[in-house]
Every structure is written in structure tokens, then in C-alpha cells.
Amino acid sequence: MNKLKDIESTLKNQGYKLTGQRRVIIDAFEQCPDHYTAHEIFEKVKAQNANINFSTVYRNLELLCKLGIINKLNICSGINHFELKHNDHHHHVICLKCGDMQGIQLCPYSELKNKELDEIGFVPVEHKFEIYGYCRKCSKEN
Amino acid sequence: MNKLKDIESTLKNQGYKLTGQRRVIIDAFEQCPDHYTAHEIFEKVKAQNANINFSTVYRNLELLCKLGIINKLNICSGINHFELKHNDHHHHVICLKCGDMQGIQLCPYSELKNKELDEIGFVPVEHKFEIYGYCRKCSKEN
């Protein structure tokens, strides 16, 4: 059972077409250990398919987000990053010096009933947890 | 002991001048129960001082961030919000429908030594925790 095939059938089932551009974008994510910016995706994909356009990349990133295939990570830098949505729940540490972002398993939050959320009537759906600090390399350099 | 006076002397101590524009920006934050976008600050401030410019607002928001007087909150919507840095540690809930953002006291993370962070050699400095979901108003409407 191939992840790529799963994604392709998700697209088809929802009435979206499987274009060459989509295939290379999905393929780039398959080969991505962590996350890409839209610009990185564009570069990766252009290397495979000379004729792709930036707006096509953006439109497909948006689509893949909508279908729950990828996640948009928007961190302090202001530049969006995208990652394949895996089954594992994880968060990120982000280096304040070099900007590098790594996934971590640590999650301090469990979605038990919470008194404060109940009081303000807020219904949680998902959460984001980020730790900012210094990565090994940058903390050594200081 | 006035918070405004504290901020003014922080500016002076660091060699920055206390201009009319800075005064109204700080004043707007003093009167702000939670957070503003740069655009909201601009509108508030323009109501006090007809001759302020957007770039002045941005330059001063950046300065106040650098001096640790305000925080920049960058949430999923992509629009930056700014809030006075108070002594209280808090996080935010953000409505997926209307975009409203409220502060919450709930913080599931305590910066104890963490095995996973140690393993990757990451030195935490600060963290951000956000819960996305539906606010009271929007969850009723559904």
C-alpha cells in the first residue's frame, strides 16, 4: 500500500484530476523528510517538470491542505511551511538564530475537559505548540 | 508607578527619543485590553494624531518588540497582532470561523528538563501554545 497511491485516490474520489503537476508536487512531499516552503516546493518541482508555475504550486498546496493531506505550518518568521500530514501528532522546535525547525514528539496538552475553555465556551479542535530557543549548532556557537 | 512612564524611560535609557507618535502608539496599547493588528494601531493612532504614517507605526512596533515592551503574535491567519507584554504568562484560543482570538491562562507546558529536547540539544527560551476551535458565538451558530 503506497502513500502516493492513497493520495491519488483521495484526489480522484473527491473529483479532482490527477495532473502531472500534482503528481510531482505529491512526489516531492513523499521525498521530503520534514517540511518545505512554497518556494522550496517550486524549486524541487521545477527540477522535475520545467513547465510548472508558482500559482499552480500555491493552488495545489491549498488544495492538499483542504483535503487534509498536508499541513500548513505558520511560524514566527512569517513564511509558511508545508509538511505531509502523518498519523503522528507532533510539534516543532524553532531556532531563534538560524530559523531551523525540527519536529518533536513532546506534547504537553491533552484535550481533556478544561474548566477555562468551558467557561469561555470555546470548543477546541486542534492545537499548536512551538518551542523557540537555540538549536544544538547555534547554542554551541554562542 | 505608571506603566506609560516606565516605557518612556525604557526608551530614553536605550537612547531612543520620545516622539509624539511613539507616545500615542504606547498610549493606544495602554488602552488596549488585548491585541491589535498594525492596521488597528494605525487607525487608533490616526484618530489622535492626524499626521502619522503607516511606516512610522511599523517601525515603532518593531522597536517596541525589540525592547521587549510588546509581543508579536503571529497566528494562522497570517496577520500579525501585537499586545503589551504583561507579567502574566498566557496563550490564546483562536476561532476557526470568525478569527477572534482570546487570551487564556491555561499553559500545559512547564519548562522542566525534557529528555527529548536534551537529546536533540535544543535550548528552549520561550514557547507558544495556541488552541484552534470554535468560540462560543460561532459554535452556537453551527
Next chain:
DNA sequence: AATATAAATGCAAACGATTTGCAAAATGGA
């Protein structure tokens, strides 16, 4: 395999938030 139709693409231009260069104005110490 040829066709029809709806969806997707490329292109260029628009967009919104933010940043910049520069000349003019304002601040605060001497």
C-alpha cells in the same frame, strides 16, 4: 479512439502586509 465538458494550468497583473531610501522635521543634550 474521438469527443465533450469540467477542471486545471500558465501567464501576467493585482494584492495586502511590510520594508526601504531619502530628504525634511523633530528631539534632547551641550
Next chain:
DNA sequence: TCCATTTTGCAAATCGTTTGCATTTATATT
């Protein structure tokens, strides 16, 4: 009050992202 320095306003540039539209493509149907 004068001067050096900082700060401002303005307009233009920038960056990431989105959009309108004509053309192309994928897929279901014949």
C-alpha cells in the same frame, strides 16, 4: 539656542500570495 542625531513622512520597492482569464488537459461518455 544650536547642533548632532534620530525619527518622520512620503513614495516606491519588496515579498509572499492570490486572482482573472484564455488556453490546455484529464476524464467520463460516446
